[in-house]
Amino acid sequence: MRAGGSDPIREAAGLLAEHRNAVVLTGAGISVASGIPSFRGAQGMWAKYDPMEYATLHAFMQSPRKVWEMLSEMLSVCGDAAPNAAHKGLAALEEIGVVRAVITQNVDGLHQAAGFRRVIEYHGNMEELICVFCWKRYRTRERWTQGTVPLCDCGEILKPNVVLFGEPIPWLAQEQAEEEARTCGVLLVVGTSAQVSPACDIPRIAKESGAAVVEINPEETSLSGNVTDVHLRGSASEVLWQLLKELSPGDEASPRTPSGH
Ligand code: APR
Secondary structure (H helix, E strand, O other), X not given: OOOOOOOHHHHHHHXXXXXXXXXXXXXXHHHHHHOOOOOOOOOOXXXXXXXXXXXXXXXXXXXXXXXXXHHHXXXXXXXHOOOOHHHHHHHHHHHOOOEEEEEEOOOOOHHHXXXXXXXXXXXXXXXXXXXXXXXXXXXXXXXXXXXXXXXXXXXXXXXXXXXXXOOOOOHHHHHHHHHHHHHOOEEEEEOOOOOOOOHHHHHHHHHHOOOEEEEEOOOOOOOOOOOOOEEEOOOHHHHHHHHHHHHOOOOOOOOOOOOOO
């Protein structure tokens, strides 16, 4: 496993330019600069809300109003967030034809907001509310306001259409993600601790199918010692714009790192 040689940015850019069919797997780390806390780590959501009490389907079925304490905080934070330089950098890499899809574990909709076109929402999204009893769906912004617990027309409490622990991954998202992982030349893993299955299996599927795995994360993860070929240690926004500059040299449009949002 190469740690990225003497110039990991140049090595990673070379892989991206050679294949021009990279697929990206993103996690909460890419949205930290947008003001959305990650899940793990001292300031993470799970330091405040025990996921076994607030983020499982069982907890929602048993105590939906309690789970909505955590959900309404997530909805408020996501609602106020804007795409940051990392989301924009990925959209720029898609624009120049180096990246073809992003598989995101995030539910904040920021890849789409940054203009990225092919987004696979592996854990669903906060845009929609669903009734787990009668399956009716609603647009979140039309049915929920801060401080309320939204009800279905049938009277039951609604749930954001996100994947809680104990819920299956949406079938189409799982199929699309595995197909992308099996057929890409490079898998770029950005801002995930790679601790939650089955999302954390995606880099292994790509690797076993012959792809090079490039990781962007300031920390080591469970991938870094064995699956990752090139580890770019740093923040997603800084590293992605370094890659973009490397991939579009002399291009007047090749931007410096834009301001955060
Ligand atoms: N740039 C890149 N990576 C960053 C940055 C940054 N600016 N800031 C933090 N990170 C990294 C952290 O080092 C960590 O490895 O982002 C990762 C965030 O890890 P988690 O908080 O575990 O988030 P994630 O991997 O997305 O969690 C996966 O777990 O709880 C579930 O459903 C939830 O989708 C989530 C899943």
